[in-house]
Amino acid sequence: MSDTDLRTAADKILARLVGDEGGGARLRDDQWRAVEALVAHRRRALVVQRTGWGKSAVYFVATALLRRRGGGATVIVSPLLALMRNQIAAAERAGIRARTINSANPEEWQTVQQEVAAGGVDVLLVSPERLNNPDFRDHVLPRLAATTGLLVVDEAHCISDWGHDFRPDYRRLRTLLAELPDGVPVLATTATANSRVTADVAEQLGTGEQHAGDGDGSALVLRGPLDRESLSLSVLHLPDAAHRMAWLSERLGELPGSGIIYTLTVAAAEEVAAHLRECGHTVASYTGRTENADRETAEEDLLGNRVKALVATSALGMGFDKPDLGFVVHLGSPSSPIAYYQQVGRAGRGVRHAEVLLLPGREDEAIWRYFASLAFPPEEQVRRTLEVLAAAERPLSLPALEPLVDLRRSRLEIMLKVLDVDGAVRRVKGGWEATGAPWAYDTDRYAWVARQREAEQQAMRTYATTTGCRMEFLRRQLDDAEATPCGRCDNCVGEPRFDPEVSAQALERARTALGRPGVRVEPRRMWPTGMAAVGMDLKGRIPSAEQAAPGRALGRLSDIGWGNRLRPLLAAGTEDGPVPSDVLDAVVTVLADWARGPEGWGTGAEGPLARPRGVVVMASRERPQLVASLGARIAEIGRMPLLGTVAYTEEAETGRKAPGSNSAQRLRSLDGALCLPPDLASALTEIEGPVLLVDDFTETGWTLAMTARMLRRAGAAGVLPLVLAVQG
Incomplete structure (x- = not known):
């Protein structure tokens, strides 16, 4: 087919794609250059163009042309379900049969894979998370790599950890790119890549042996102006x-x-x-x-x-x-x-x-x-994870790793995905295992990325105050x-x-x-998995007679109402002092609403809970005056006795792990760290009814859960947690 005939065919497909019944639609110059590179020359191309420019038209038109030439299905790696749904609808308009494999349709995976194998699918959209699923990676991915007619990487800036939205799952694409047969074209698209990210993505597109086609094996980069005139x-x-x-x-x-x-x-x-x-x-x-x-x-x-x-x-x-x-x-x-x-x-x-x-x-x-604190962990935490995996006799799941590694699950999973790409660990059935391959902590790179994030934040401050053109x-x-x-x-x-x-x-x-106070605090009902690995015989459901009842918080630290008031009050370095009057008034409102609510004070092991009969305060090393005064004022206003303070033992190192710890590590840190003074234990036996447990802040809920367990075992009929703030 000549270049003229190819262009004519491409424009006809575009007309169907955009619903142009008159057939006058034509590809833009760079759209055509990309299609021509993919179809005629089987090249690898990176298209950096503004949103709405028509990047999806490039890969749908190229797909239709390659399929006419007997090519295999196009595989599109796409990050979000919203995008997948949009893309499938667009493909259908052009007569392109599209299917998807993602977390929302596991019941369809087998059928979709069979349809692809039978040649009944033109486009397969895959979420990046699928690329490192053991079954998909080991069984489906090799077949896809061998039969793919075109590989498309949408939102390709996610490949690069120099960018703002790096996603470790995307790095698995390097393996897929290297395994593609010679002559399989590859298209990467994004609207948000600066020069550094563009160069990094283009370099990664060239992974593997030089492929057939024009050029020297490097990727064709098509970058256009990013203005949006509308x-x-x-x-x-x-x-x-x-x-x-x-x-x-x-x-x-x-x-x-x-x-x-x-x-x-x-x-x-x-x-x-x-x-x-x-x-x-x-x-x-x-x-x-x-x-x-x-x-x-x-x-x-x-x-x-x-x-x-x-x-x-x-x-x-x-x-x-x-x-x-x-x-x-x-x-x-x-x-x-x-x-x-x-x-x-x-x-x-x-x-x-x-x-x-x-x-x-x-x-x-x-x-x-807060979000910056979730960046790649320090080297000692990474090394600890590798040591735990190396010593394990079998693969370890994320719940099994949590008691042994002091990282929250989401952060632990991201770290493992990075280590997987680096070859230090491997995800297999049952969890993760160490490969034994040497691994180096790239201090300079992580420090550079951190500085880049700081520079981006400063740029946003400048954007908000600049007197120049914002676009x-x-x-x-x-x-x-x-x-x-x-x-x-x-x-x-x-x-x-x-x-x-x-x-x-x-x-x-x-x-x-925004000033309406009160957030429900759900109690912990199940112990974390794998606590036996750290010497704690806790598993399954927490006995109902040892649980706290649902509690209340004044607000969430992440909201824009009470969160804005509570963040500075509870921030590290804020001077400790008595509870502010506006905060106390809001707490009283929360208590009144709690009592009048449809559930009243809630339900304990033996049925509906009565009004609390006393106040118990949690010891606080960071804000002792704040918490103590809050408990005392609640007791005074509610005409209840202040029963005492739950203390930390002398052996307790911190009692509370730093923010970001996972549930298992938080629970482990509390083992043996709390005690009931004799006067408090005695007072619990003398009252009939639940107690109000007062603290300043809860993140994982385990301090409240372990304290409630102690109080219930000491005779409290119920425990109603009340905190100023909850994270989340």
Whole structure:
């Protein structure tokens, strides 16, 4: 087929893909260059183009052309379920048969694999997590590598740990790339890669032997300007969270079309969505905590304009495709301008004008610090994990590793995936095992990445305060050589695009919503797995007669209501002192609401719990005055006796592990660390009814659980935990 005939065929496929019945659609120049490189020359290509440019058109058109030539199915590695659902719908429009294998459809995996083997599938979309699943990696992946007609890596910036959104599962692609037969084309696409990430991804695409085709085996890089002419960027500085919520409640209806409101935490997303619904807006929350079925419903409602907005975390950061999305509002600044550009790029793909607004908050940097604390662990923790795996007689699962390694499960899993890519460990049936291969901790690289994160945070501070063009600023952060003033943003226009004023009524309503105290604290009911490995004979269900009842917290540290008040109060280095009056008043409100609630004080082992008959205080090494005064004032106001304080033993090293410890390690640290003074133990036998257990903060819940167990064993009829804050 000549180049002219190939181009004609490609444009006809594009017309079907975009629903152009007249057949006048034509590929852009760089779209055609990519298709030609993949189909005619079987090259590897990296396309770095703005969101909405049409990267998916490249791989669908190339797929159709390669299949006509007898090529195997295209395998698309795609990061999010939202993207997969969009891609399958787009493929069907072009007559391309697409299927997916991901965590949401395990019951279909076998059928899909059979269809691929029989040649009945043109496109197989695979989540990156599947690449390192033992069964998939060892049995399915080799067959795919041998029969794939085109490999596509979507959101390819995730391959590079120089980037803002590195995902270890993507690094498994290096193995897949190396195993592809000669002449199999590869396409990587992204809209968010600066020069360093682009070079790293292009280098990784060249993994393995030189493949057939034109060139020297290096990847063809097609990088275009990143301006989005439909986007008008603005920043609006408002005094506090209540003003931001009030502004949203009053102005949401004025924003064009439907859109996305991004928040930095799950708690904030749920909090904002609830308030906007109370104010009469049709919105839905969308977070990592949202069930798959509810996510699909929310996506469809936004696509169909049945909701004004999704209030979302970064769970909706990549892959959601709605061409007529009219606005993106950020309630809080992301920590990276590259991540911000990616998220705002959801808007304005198929409309002439879309509004992009950042509402920064004073809590943003505290949230950045928290997520930064989850970075790759220090060398001693990595070495400890390798030692444990090397000494094990069998593979160890994550629950089995937790008692032996002081890392929270999510962080432990990410670390193991990195070590897997580096060849130091291997995921197998039953868990993880050490390979025995030498491994070096790349101190310089991890330090550089940490500095890069700090530089990104500073860039976001600058973005929020710059007097220059905001789009030009973002494009320069992405090393876009063609960046020039956009003429559309608030700074280019020379005046605010949005009025910061809010009505007194809306502000009061927002303050009431954010000031509404009280969060349910679920008790621990099951012991962590594998405690016998650290000498603790605890397993299965905690006996109901030794459990705490459901408790209450004043607020979550991650929310934008009471979280903003509690974070500085409980921050390291804050001077200890008596409980502030506003905090005490809110705690009293929580107690009153608790008593009046539909469940009353809750249910214990022997039925509904009565009103608490006394107050027990947890010892605190960081904030003894705060906790002691809180317990004493509650006892005074509630006209209950202050029974005493649960103390730490002299042998206890810390009693509490540092934030970030996993449940097993936290529980291990509490073994033998707590004791009941004789006067407290005696007082428990003299009261009839439950006790209120007062502490400042809970993260894993194990301090409360172990203390409740001691109190119940000493005679307490029930234990009702009350804390100021809960993490999460």
